[in-house]
Amino acid sequence: MDNSIKVENLVKIFGKGETKVEVINGANFEVKKGELVALIAPSGAGKTTLLMMIGCVETPTSGKIYLGDEKVYDNKWLIKDTTKIRRDKIGFIFQAPNLVPFLNVIENVTLLSVTKGISKENANKKAMELFTYFDIAEKANFMPSELSGGQQQRVAIARALATEPEIILADEPTAALDKTRSIDVVKMLKKIAVEQNVAVIMVTHDEDMLPLCDRILQIKDKKVINKKIDKII
Amino acid sequence: MNLAYKDIKHTLGKFLITAMGVGMLLGVVLIMIGVYRGMIYDAKVLVNDINPDLWVVQEDKMGPFAESSKIHRDLKNYLKSVEGVDKTAAYTFQTIEFPLKTKFTKAMIVGYDVFGEITPINPKRLIKGRNINKSHYEIVVTDKMRYKIGDKIKLLNDIYTVVGITHGTVDSGGNPIVYMSLSDANKIQFNYTNPRIRNDRARGIKANRDSDLVNTIVVKLKKGYLSDLVAKNIKKEFNKNVFTQKDELFFLSRHVIEKSSKQIGSFTVILIIVSTIIIGLIIYTMTLEKMKEIAIMKLIGIPNSKIVNMILQETVVLGVLAFISGNIFSHLIYNKFPKRVLLDLNDAEILFVIVLVASILSSLIGIYKVIKVNPQEAIGG
Numbered sequence: 189m190d191n192s193i194k195v196e197n198l199v200k201i202f203g204k205g206e207t208k209v210e211v212i213n214g215a216n217f218e219v220k221k222g223e224l225v226a227l228i229a230p231s232g233a234g235k236t237t238l239l240m241m242i243g244c245v246e247t248p249t250s251g252k253i254y255l256g257d258e259k260v261y262d263n264k265w266l267i268k269d270t271t272k273i274r275r276d277k278i279g280f281i282f283q284a285p286n287l288v289p290f291l292n293v294i295e296n297v298t299l300l301s302v303t304k305g306i307s308k309e310n311a312n313k314k315a316m317e318l319f320t321y322f323d324i325a326e327k328a329n330f331m332p333s334e335l336s337g338g339q340q341q342r343v344a345i346a347r348a349l350a351t352e353p354e355i356i357l358a359d360e361p362t363a364a365l366d367k368t369r370s371i372d373v374v375k376m377l378k379k380i381a382v383e384q385n386v387a388v389i390m391v392t393h394d395e396d397m398l399p400l401c402d403r404i405l406q407i408k409d410k411k412v413i414n415k416k417i418d419k420i421i
Numbered sequence: 422m423n424l425a426y427k428d429i430k431h432t433l434g435k436f437l438i439t440a441m442g443v444g445m446l447l448g449v450v451l452i453m454i455g456v457y458r459g460m461i462y463d464a465k466v467l468v469n470d471i472n473p474d475l476w477v478v479q480e481d482k483m484g485p486f487a488e489s490s491k492i493h494r495d496l497k498n499y500l501k502s503v504e505g506v507d508k509t510a511a512y513t514f515q516t517i518e519f520p521l522k523t524k525f526t527k528a529m530i531v532g533y534d535v536f537g538e539i540t541p542i543n544p545k546r547l548i549k550g551r552n553i554n555k556s557h558y559e560i561v562v563t564d565k566m567r568y569k570i571g572d573k574i575k576l577l578n579d580i581y582t583v584v585g586i587t588h589g590t591v592d593s594g595g596n597p598i599v600y601m602s603l604s605d606a607n608k609i610q611f612n613y614t615n616p617r618i619r620n621d622r623a624r625g626i627k628a629n630r631d632s633d634l635v636n637t638i639v640v641k642l643k644k645g646y647l648s649d650l651v652a653k654n655i656k657k658e659f660n661k662n663v664f665t666q667k668d669e670l671f672f673l674s675r676h677v678i679e680k681s682s683k684q685i686g687s688f689t690v691i692l693i694i695v696s697t698i699i700i701g702l703i704i705y706t707m708t709l710e711k712m713k714e715i716a717i718m719k720l721i722g723i724p725n726s727k728i729v730n731m732i733l734q735e736t737v738v739l740g741v742l743a744f745i746s747g748n749i750f751s752h753l754i755y756n757k758f759p760k761r762v763l764l765d766l767n768d769a770e771i772l773f774v775i776v777l778v779a780s781i782l783s784s785l786i787g788i789y790k791v792i793k794v795n796p797q798e799a800i801g802g
């Protein structure tokens with residue numbers, strides 16, 4: 189199976205009655221392994237909500253979600269422990285680094301691997317490889333608060349990659365970075381997608397990043413549509 | 422990697438201050454329980470020091486402490502005829518305003534036959550000097566009165582010499598105890614408390630021979646005799662009220678609990694409840710403060726069990742540290758109090774269990790709330 193993410197007739201409605209907010213109403217799309225897909229839409233259109241549903245954090249109202257060859261949602265969660273799905277399949281990157289403040293850099297990155305039962309040596313080795321790649325190897329034993337924002341974000345990306353997930357969900361990962369750094373990060377995500385055969389969905393507001401992506405998904409009229417890259421530029 | 426350890430290390434100062442603060446609160450509670458225990462202990466000091474088998478008092482009276490009792494001193498000789506009676510002694514008890522160096526204090530005068538068979542002075546408490554060995558003008562006082570051996574004290578028109586000093590001797594109200602001979606005590610009682618008789622005498626009216634009356638006769642039994650049985654015989658034969666040592670201790674603790682410890686006791690209970698709630702709230706807030714970190718961990722896929730473990734471990738460590746510092750705190754200050762504070766390890770352990778259970782409960786409520794929250798909202802994504 190080529191698809192890493194598949195969504196069918198996905199609906200998300202917040203609240204009931206008067207205060208009802210329909211965010212997504214019938215989304216259908218797929219993301220293949222090795223693809224870096226940009227997700228664009230105005231603020232408040234439901235990008236984060238969509239990512240969180242794919243990440244099994246937010247419960248959809250109805251529809252179907254497949255992750256890899258596993259159907260995880262079909263009008264209800266088909267798995268009991270949604271954190272396990274994240275642990276096994278998904279790497280999250282947020283706009284803010286969201287590092288655990290009481291763990292140092294390498295502990296932040298290895299926490300999940302160690303929890304999954306990977307030996308400390310192997311987890312550390314993998315983390316150091318990522319740090320070298322991200323040019324933060326000398327910060328491995330620093331506390332997050334001792335790093336700059338850009339460095340923290342690179343740690344956060346390393347954390348998302350450390351467990352070698354099949355899927356990376358990145359919610360505005362470059363919003364806090366300058367242009368050069370942003371381009372670096374997106375290129376890196378593309379490289380990872382290709383080299384490790386990972387499906388990456390990246391929410392972005394930065395049009396300069398779009399040419400670096402394979403495809404664009406746009407939320408429009410509460411549905412998800414495909415956009416050609418050149419049409420946007 | 423142990424998350425609790427990492428988190429504590431990261432916020433060590435705050436964690437230790439919280440533990441110490443909770444510890445001091447526990448310390449205050451321990452002191453308060455100690456005050457309560459001290460009052461009950463103090464109430465029994467005199468009765469425990471005399472430690473007879475039986476207390477013979479006036480008919481229909483709950484004396485000698487709960488109710489006043491008058492009984493003839495010669496009864497101590499007649500009681501000897503009862504089977505099983507080994508030793509007997511007559512005592513008077515009276516509370517008077519007793520002079521200290523610069524002021525007066527309420528003191529309990531214990532009058533006893535200084536050549537008698539049962540001395541009321543516990544040799545373990547006699548820290549300086551000796552027992553009284555003259556039938557007049559010698560007294561034994563307690564160290565809190567700040568007299569020295571050889572000091573002269575004027576009571577009425579007589580001068581008394583301090584021959585012994587005891588430690589920790591108080592009556593059920595916490596007043597210091599002064600020991601003197603039965604005849605001296607009678608003289609003081611007569612002059613302090615009987616202005617009417619004094620007036621009568623001054624006017625030439627002959628008073629009752631009050632000096633022959635005492636408050637109680639205590640009895641020690643020969644080996645092998647049961648207190649209850651001998652008590653029954655004495656009751657029947659002499660028409661007096663007789664209490665066993667066990668009864669007397671029970672009356673005293675009940676009396677003191679009803680009189681003043683009840684107040685302290687209720688206050689202690691309220692203090693325990695209030696501190697437990699405060700400690701629970703502290704732990705609860707501590708847990709909620711970790712909302713964001715927990716949300717991040719949940720988002721990246723850390724299992725709930727690991728998060729719950731972290732919080733519970735921190736709670737237990739905090740509880741243990743607080744318990745230790747609370748005990749240190751209470752032991753540092755307990756002897757600075759004017760009255761006896763009895764710190765009991767057993768109380769501390771029970772309090773520890775109560776506080777730990779409350780802490781774990783409140784952290785569980787906190788954890789429940791934190792775990793339930795939508796992680797996406799918690800991190801503000």
Ligand SMILES: Nc1ncnc2c1ncn2[C@@H]1O[C@H](COP(=O)(O)OP(=O)(O)O)[C@@H](O)[C@H]1O
Binds near residue numbers: 236237
């Ligand atoms: N928990 C919630 N309860 C109610 N409405 C929500 C909730 N979360 C998001 N929304 C609403 O859903 C819409 C989409 O939000 P979001 O997914 O954060 O948008 P985006 O990420 O595209 O800016 C917004 O209108 C927001 O107010």
Ligand SMILES: [Mg+2]
Binds near residue numbers: 236359802
């Ligand atoms: Mg968003």
